[in-house]
Amino acid sequence: MDYFEPKTVSEALSLLAKYGDEAKVIAGGTDVMVDIKYKEEPGCLVNIKKIPGLGVIQENGGSLRIGPLVTIHEIETNNLVRERLPVLWESCHQFASLQIRNTATIGGNICRASPSGETLAPLLVLEAKAKLAFSEGEKTEAFASFFQGPGKSSIGSKGLLTEIDVPYPPQGSRGVYLKHAVRGAMDIAMVGVAVLVTPDAAKNNLQDVRIGLGAVAPTPIRATKTETMLRGKPLNAAMIKEAAAMAASESSPINDQRSSGEYRRWIVEALTRRGLEQSWKAATGKEVA
Amino acid sequence: MSLTINTTINGKSVSASAEASTSLLEFLRDTLEYKGTKLCCNTGECGACTIIYNGKPINSCVTMAADANGAEITTIEGIANGDKLHPVQQAFIDTGAVQCGYCTPGYIISVKALLDRTTKPTAEDIEEAVSGNICRCTGYTKIFDAIQLAADRMAGRV
Numbered sequence: 001m002d003y004f005e006p007k008t009v010s011e012a013l014s015l016l017a018k019y020g021d022e023a024k025v026i027a028g029g030t031d032v033m034v035d036i037k038y039k040e041e042p043g044c045l046v047n048i049k050k051i052p053g054l055g056v057i058q059e060n061g062g063s064l065r066i067g068p069l070v071t072i073h074e075i076e077t078n079n080l081v082r083e084r085l086p087v088l089w090e091s092c093h094q095f096a097s098l099q100i101r102n103t104a105t106i107g108g109n110i111c112r113a114s115p116s117g118e119t120l121a122p123l124l125v126l127e128a129k130a131k132l133a134f135s136e137g138e139k140t141e142a143f144a145s146f147f148q149g150p151g152k153s154s155i156g157s158k159g160l161l162t163e164i165d166v167p168y169p170p171q172g173s174r175g176v177y178l179k180h181a182v183r184g185a186m187d188i189a190m191v192g193v194a195v196l197v198t199p200d201a202a203k204n205n206l207q208d209v210r211i212g213l214g215a216v217a218p219t220p221i222r223a224t225k226t227e228t229m230l231r232g233k234p235l236n237a238a239m240i241k242e243a244a245a246m247a248a249s250e251s252s253p254i255n256d257q258r259s260s261g262e263y264r265r266w267i268v269e270a271l272t273r274r275g276l277e278q279s280w281k282a283a284t285g286k287e288v289a
Numbered sequence: 290m291s292l293t294i295n296t297t298i299n300g301k302s303v304s305a306s307a308e309a310s311t312s313l314l315e316f317l318r319d320t321l322e323y324k325g326t327k328l329c330c331n332t333g334e335c336g337a338c339t340i341i342y343n344g345k346p347i348n349s350c351v352t353m354a355a356d357a358n359g360a361e362i363t364t365i366e367g368i369a370n371g372d373k374l375h376p377v378q379q380a381f382i383d384t385g386a387v388q389c390g391y392c393t394p395g396y397i398i399s400v401k402a403l404l405d406r407t408t409k410p411t412a413e414d415i416e417e418a419v420s421g422n423i424c425r426c427t428g429y430t431k432i433f434d435a436i437q438l439a440a441d442r443m444a445g446r447v
Binding site: 001002003005026029030033034036037038041045047049073096097098099100102103184185186 | 290292308309310312331332333334336339342345347348350351352353355356399417418420421422423
């Protein structure tokens with residue numbers, strides 16, 4: 001196996017172009033090292049950790065720019081994330097164990113494109129964008145279209161994620177990330193639900209609502225039909241019940257060793273209901289009537 | 290492809306070669322003969338291989354040996370002061386927190402990293418610090434007692 005530590009993005013891209021599908025990008029290594037031990041060695045390992053500038057968090061007007069090499073623990077302990085992006089903070093706080101959070105990077109969690117990737121449903125509801133570098137040039141893509149299937153994203157084998165731009169949610173909005181797993185730590189989500197609610201000025205109707213679902217479809221998804229149904233409406237118990245059932249019907253979970261698809265649908269329903277109730281209360285100070 | 294790794298382990302400079310596919314755990318155990326760090330799940334889930342890497346507890350089984358280059362590493366072999374055990378080691382003995390002992394080095398390293406950060410850990414801090422360490426012999430009560438005792442001794446409270 002060949003091994004490289006490129007010092008620039010363009011050097012990394014030339015290596016990816018040269019080795020094609022044989023090349024594997026590695027950063028924290030918490031997924032790739034397991035593949036090397038239990039699946040197969042790639043022909044070439046490209047360690048991107050020596051590229052300067054990819055490991056910083058910077059505020060940029062109305063958004064936070066997160067470098068792909070920033071570790072989950074660095075996000076978890078960043079005050080701006082805690083204050084401005086609590087939905088993302090919550091998913092990083094519930095991520096695996098402290099040991100893994102100290103090594104795993106957000107770029108790795110994204111590029112792995114696992115449907116259950118902990119940060120992905122939060123990034124979808126925050127309407128974050130990926131900055132991608134290819135030999136032909138750079139492009140910016142919303143995460144809404146980035147994920148294409150389990151392990152598949154528009155980054156392909158030739159691209160590199162160079163930045164994650166996470167806009168601050170609208171004024172007055174509140175959100176939660178709810179994870180369902182057997183253990184509190186070190187467990188992969190059976191279901192993860194991220195909810196972001198923005199009430200109108202009078203705090204009577206939903207001006208905006210976003211619902212992200214993890215681990216219940218081939219990619220993390222937004223429950224867009226449910227969101228459309230709720231937008232502009234007052235949020236009462238009947239509405240929440242309908243929305244939760246609709247979100248469950250928008251999911252298409254598989255049966256696997258962690259749970260059955262049927263069980264996952266029930267959990268989507270329960271977590272969507274709880275997520276809407278909690279976010280609405282946090283945003284308006286009022287219980288759902 | 291063989292790489293030369295220059296690193297610092299328990300305060301000592303070390304230089305040795307490793308394959309690019311070698312994990313830091315394999316490098317420590319098989320190349321450098323630091324056998325105190327344990328191989329168990331080899332997937333980053335059980336914490337038996339926990340070491341301190343530049344001040345932070347990590348799983349050495351899912352870290353590349355190549356990443357040891359230029360790093361400061363502390364293993365279980367490096368925390369006693371001569372013949373005097375580290376307070377965390379002593380507390381594990383005194384409370385009977387060791388049964389088969391396989392998970393113990395990983396626990397002790399996670400706890401040392403915690404008590405390097407704070408001498409007054411809350412119950413929540415303790416739970417978080419060892420949430421990535423699994424013990425399959427027993428319950429966790431005596432381990433928690435050991436952590437509390439070590440914290441109290443290190444802060445001079447007992």
